[in-house]
Amino acid sequence: MLLHAPHVKPLGQRSSIRRGNLVVANVACTAGKNPTSRPAKRSKVEFIKENSDHLRHPLMEELVNDETFITEDSVQLMKFHGSYQQDNREKRAFGQGKAYSFLMRTRQPAGVVPNRLYLVMDDLADQFGNGTLRLTTRQAYQLHGVLKKDLKTVFSSVIKNMGSTLAACGDVNRNVMGPAAPFTNRPDYLAAQKAALDLADLLTPQSGAYYDVWLDGEKFMSSYKEDPAVTEARAFNGFGTNFDNSPEPIYGSQYLPRKFKIATTVPGDNSVDLFTQDLGVVVIMDDSGQQVQGYNLYVGGGQGRSHRDADTFPRLADPLGYVAAADLFAAAKAVVAVFRDYGRRDNRKQARTRHMLAEWGVDKFRSVAEQYLGKRFQEPVPLPPWQYKDYLGWGEQGDGRLYCGVYVQNGRIKGEAKRALRAAIERYSLPVVLTPHQNLVLRDVRPEDREDIEQLLRAGGVKELVEWDGLDRLSMACPALPLCGLAVTEAERALPDVNTRIRAMLTRAGLPPSQPLHVRMTGCPNGCVRPYMAELGLVGDGPNSYQLWLGGGPAQTRLAQPYAERVKVKDLESTLEPLFGAWRAGRQPDEAFGDWVARLGFDAVRQQAAAAAAAAPVGTA
Known part of the structure; x- marks a missing residue:
């Protein structure tokens, strides 16, 4: 369903092009009759979002009442702020109802975690969580077991210590993945990681509700500033991607039909599961290997499904095309706008880009996206075969320092191993990177500190990589x-x-x-x-x-x-x-x-x- 009629500048007639073995008429596709002229059903969640004053109410009121839980309307809004309400089925007491607690999830583009934030998350897990840290498959933290009365303390602590939970869940762009490669001498990897951060900034909700809810409207000052090119790209509305005069220029009052996922990487490195993303971004360097030339884009991947429901299915992303380096942000906004305006809002099980691609085909999706982009996508650049990489074990970063990729079984950091990791990270002021496969990479290790770090980890029961079964x-x-x-x-x-x-x-x-x-x-x-x-x-x-x-x-x-x-x-x-x-x-x-x-x-x-x-x-x- 189209929420607003985009201002489309026609691209005109174009010649046929060849995509693989199929010749496709390269003519701008129009969506036909404006969907706003057709009555459309909307799910209950759509009304909750629309009536929330951009994710504020009734959540703000319910967070300060005496109940141990929040109602369904607030549960839906809470997701946008980075949290799910949960019930521990094994701690229910007879006659006392559900054992409510909350999962808090952070936003960590490309998995990058500053030293200060790691230590704060480690403390919060012990003080307000269940004593463990969970590393997710999207390179973020999950803190389990937080009680409602402690939510404001936990969220504000994250925000004030170089972290965020905004848009870690909900009907928005989720945490942007990027390769956890710890190399400082690889411009391609550095470019992929920067693209992940910039795309996360570009698509972050803008209304200010997050700070109203968790910091009581305090304008918290951070040393981090987004790239001015991101700010400019977000504001640009030459082709109908934005809502004019809205607190949410990209999302509007109803946000997306459902979640949207992005990953960036370099040719050949599929550590991010590129083909499972709504939007996959592959950095293409110029012949010198020093500057970004452009990006190959993939669209329409995803995994979620329901048992015995043939209308829900996993799907691989399709090649969308290639854009020059200067067009990445506009292309990302274009893809998001197509999903926002044409994705299903009546049936959340089918409200993902993969269902759109399955129904439309990639050529129609591409043509509609080109209207929001204002130009044609180019043919993708040929790529080498993909490989799985995990960056575990010891290696050189490229600047004289070392990295150590630590395997974390199923992403759960707990017990003595948690304390040992904390000791090493705190003693040597190490930043870390969370990987797409639930592991942890210690960064910036001086060679002379390696032996001591190994001893600290071994004393805490952290196994060396060779001690783990390959399975x-x-x-x-x-x-x-x-x-x-x-x-x-x-x-x-x-x-x-x-x-x-x-x-x-x-x-x-x-x-x-x-x-x-x-x-x-x-x-x-x-x-x-x-x-x-x-x-x-x-x-x-x-x-x-x-x-x-x-x-x-x-x-x-x-x-x-x-x-x-x-x-x-x-x-x-x-x-x-x-x-x-x-x-x-x-x-x-x-x-x-x-x-x-x-x-x-x-x-x-x-x-x-x-x-x-x-x-x-x-x-x-």
Whole structure:
């Protein structure tokens, strides 16, 4: 549904162009009849947003009452401020109702965390949370277990210590991902990280409600200032991307139909799961390798779905085109404006860019976006093959200092390991980077401090990278039970044991410990750890029960497909072990599990798994 009629400057007739093997008429597409002339239904959330005075009410009133919870209207608004209300199902007391608490999520473009903010988050976790810090798959923090009465203290502490939670959730652009590469001598990586920060600034809500709610309207002064080019690009409204005279020039009073996700990276580095993003941005350097020439853009990726609802689905992003360096912000606004004005507002399950791309096709989406951009997208620049990177272990930054990528199992920093990390980060004033795979990179380590840092971490039980099984290193799980209201089964707490069992199955199948296998596990189908890109995805579909998704690529460039439903945890061996045996017997040299599945197809995979099961019963060598 179109919220306002964009001022469109026609691009006129253009010649045909070739996209792959398909010749497409390169003519500006119009949306046809103005959608504002058609009556459209809107979901309840749309009215909550519209009547909130840009995310203020009734949240401000409910935060100061004596209840331990907020109502549904405020829950929806609270998301925009970076928090979800939760109920700890394992702490409910008989006759006392739900055990309410809040999850707070930060905004950390490209995962960059200053030393001061890390220490504050560590303190807040102990003082007001459940004593743990959770690293997310979008390179941010989650603080679990915050009580309503402590919310203002927690939020204001983050804001006043170089952090923010604004737009970490809600129907806006979420935290912008970027490669966690710690290299100071790579202009391409530095450009990708700056693009992540600038795009986050460009699309940050502007109304001031965030500071009204958490700082009582105090105009908190920060040393950080956004790039003036971002400020100028946000204000520009030559092609109908903005609402004139609105506190929210890009979002308006109804914000986006639902969440929007962006990631930036460099050619070949798919550490950010580029193809799962609503907008993917790839930095293209000039021939000197020192200056940004432009950007390849991808649009329409996403992961969330609902079980047994064919109208919801994961999808890979399509190539949208290439823009010159000076046009990145305008292009991002154009894509967001298309989603804002034409995305569904009646059905939140289908309110994502991937559903628009599935219905329209990329050529129509591109043509409508070009109207908001005011020029044509160019052909994408050819790129090298994509690779998975995690930046774990020790390495050189490029400026004489070192980095140390620390594996954090399922992103949960807790106990002695939390204290050890705190000691090292505080003693040596280290900044950190949160990675897209729930890990942590310590930055700016002087070579002479390496041994002491290693001793501090070892004393706290932080394992060296070689001590972790490769399965764990490549795995991810969402928090799931007991706090997530969407979870129908375990994930974070279950995956370590599941991985141990998978390792035993692989060993019995004759596969070496060095064989990579990407496993991702969720407690529901919403896809928070991007399980539909995994070689082996376990997606919760009931108590101790999972769908199995197979066939994603090791570089996260191919979607997995549903292989089996309602597989009980106790039955994993009988389902998976024959698959691993067939893989070992029938794969090509060094062929990854996901590649083997995709090459054969499910019919052949099932036949070969059945043959393997008959030849070697489960549990035998």
